[in-house]
Amino acid sequence: MAESLLKAVNIYKSFVGVEALKNVTFEIKPGEIHCLAGENGSGKSTLIKIISGVYTPDAGYMEFEGRRYHKISPIDAIKNGIQVIYQDFSIFPNLTVMENLAFNSELADRRKMVSRRRMRQIAEEAIAKIDFQVDLDAIVGDLSVAEKQMIAISRALLFNTKLIIMDEPTTALTKREVSNLFRIILRLQERGIAILFVSHKLNEVFEISQNFTILRSGERVASGSTKELDAKKFTYYMTGREFQEYRFEWHDKGVAPLFSVNNIGIKEAFSDVSFSVHPGEIVGVTGLLDSGRSELALALFGMRTIEEGQIKVKGKVVKITSPRRAIRHKIGYLPEDRLSEGLFMSQSIADNVIISEIDRLSKVLGIVDRSKKSSEIKHWVKELAIATPNVTNACQTLSGGNQQRVVLAKWLACNLDILILNGPTVGVDIGSKHDIHRILQNLAAEGMGLIIISDDLPEVVQNCSRILVLKGGRIVADMPSSESDEKTILSYML
């Protein structure tokens, strides 16, 4: 085996008394694709920041190609060929592709004046490294997430890079973009560049990485070759819990549907969509990013108005032209992007939980009944096991999984009949994902009708009784989940 490129040995790090890393040892060799996995708060980001010189470890040391350091600065890290691609890609959305590509090296060379010719050369050199085609004069803010990522990658390659650390690089990418990214990662590997890939997505870990390290609560719980890892072990290492996979089943008892749509459509988004949801049923809608699934989700909740067809709630035709109307018909919606659409991140957990039922909690003149309010909050925090020391903390202090629970609690407090969930477990860690799935299945068992819109196929297959596949705005398949598997669904999607 080759000498290791980087070693971090017996690293300890704590913040104001909380131990973020306890005796963690990590090693990566040249040209190795290594996956660093762990739930939120497991110490992944702390480890990355120590490797890249942002934090100094309390104890332990590091070795770059045999040279030993106790502490390094970010500049030392870059000089040793380490580049970090953060989740936000560290780009300037307001500037051109050229400037985004060239600034780092210009600053590293301590340039004072701008030379557009030199910057263009640098930029061309950068994109040539991964054969990335892009208009150098385009404004980066107008590009897609995948293109922004390519900018970050090609920029990182301008330095004599030996290790690229990618922090959850696939979060906002479509399937096709992910496979394109993986192709590029493999090409970098051929050139001897090591990749440290931070992820908590199981399938990606298996697909791309040779070796893995899993952290839990600041400790290394497992590491080794990915070949020896399977889904069950992975989940266990990540969470420290064993999970039973419950596959959702539903039996038609001949009850009238709660909710049905007939031939609804919106121009240039989707058309001729019909389906119905019975009490206790979970219907899954899946499709690629441009299949019209998001527009359909928004239309069902009145955020967009349908132009043709009709929507029936409990057999009666209703017009859903605004979220307020949807809520009046006891329809709830869990949005795709909970950060911007589902939660008031800076407000307290408590206020977020009761916001949708605020009308019911108020007395005369719209003054909120405090005792009623606090009992509601207590009930839901307990019911959904939201992990927080204090409900008056801001929502942004919670992890992704717990934030999603708050959004759920918010809707459940309204006694809904129908709940539409758009990507219910995007960016949620494995443990919370299992919990959320259990909550959803329990809700259905209590008689609610659920619609899950998701491109996470295992999620759809496991939790839905019926699966609709959207493609180009039309339903191309409608099948019971017992007769479907990921492969057949995928073949309809593409």
Next chain:
Amino acid sequence: MRGSFRKLTRRNEPYIFLVLLALAILIEIRSGQFFSPNNLVDIASALIVPGLLAIGAFMVIVSGGIDVSFPALASLTFYATTKSLLDINYQGGVWLAFVVSILTGALLGAFNGLFIGYFKLPTLIVTLGSSSVFKGLMQGALNSRQLTTIPVGMREWGKRALFVARNPVSGLTSRMPVAFLVFLFVLIFVYFLLRFTMFGRGIYAIGGSETSALRAGFRVVRTKVLLYVMVGIIASLAGLIRVCMMQQAHPTNMLGMEMNIIAGVVLGGTAITGGKGTLLGCMLGTLLIVIVENSLILIGVPTSYKSVFTGALIIIGTGVSAYQSRGGRR
């Protein structure tokens, strides 16, 4: 060709320019006075002080901040300069006035820069506070009152004209002050700074994403402190020029100008969220406000309605650019 046309329509400057042109033509038709030489010189001379202040406000907004202290800063520097020169009975040229006000302006700007750069406090809060401090220093420590005479060097410089324009019909004349050269110099200087130096690109980069700027290796703190020092200097120049042109120092005369100046900058397409905007747009927006303030009287709009028009212009203008940027994202 089509691509560059589309780029053009997505920018703000062409719209502002068209509005300006339409307004000019409207005034010309109604009064026949707009394109007369003396009116054009009057507008150019009225643009000097707001124009300088707008350049400063523009740079701050591009960096992602907002500065409301520049009128107070300008007032304090021009008052301190004029008062001290009067007190020593200075009889020399205007250069000393420039040196004194540039130094005070830089010092006061550094005060803003210190809190914003080093202590990373929100710009609006800091400049609201410093605005109060500057006003208080002027009115308390310097016991300000109107100075009806100003040092002779400043008086003469304020009266000096580059050329005199004459209206062939009415015979009215207007002087183009030498101060216009100062304005042009600052404008060209800042244009080059923003476009061709890493310091200038750093201001845009910080406005786009401060975290990214830090990670890329920009010296964010130093850039910010220097930026506010420069804005202090530019504002102090505007204050001094104002005093020289008015031939007297009125301590509260400039206070309250910040709203129209910032409005002009935003009207010119500068994103209030930072990172986006051009000096050209900023100047067009400011010019639009200046023309509305100065020339509506030519088409018979009573001066008391001036603020109604300015307000409407601001709402419509910023509304259009907000609508555009929303359209761009869809």
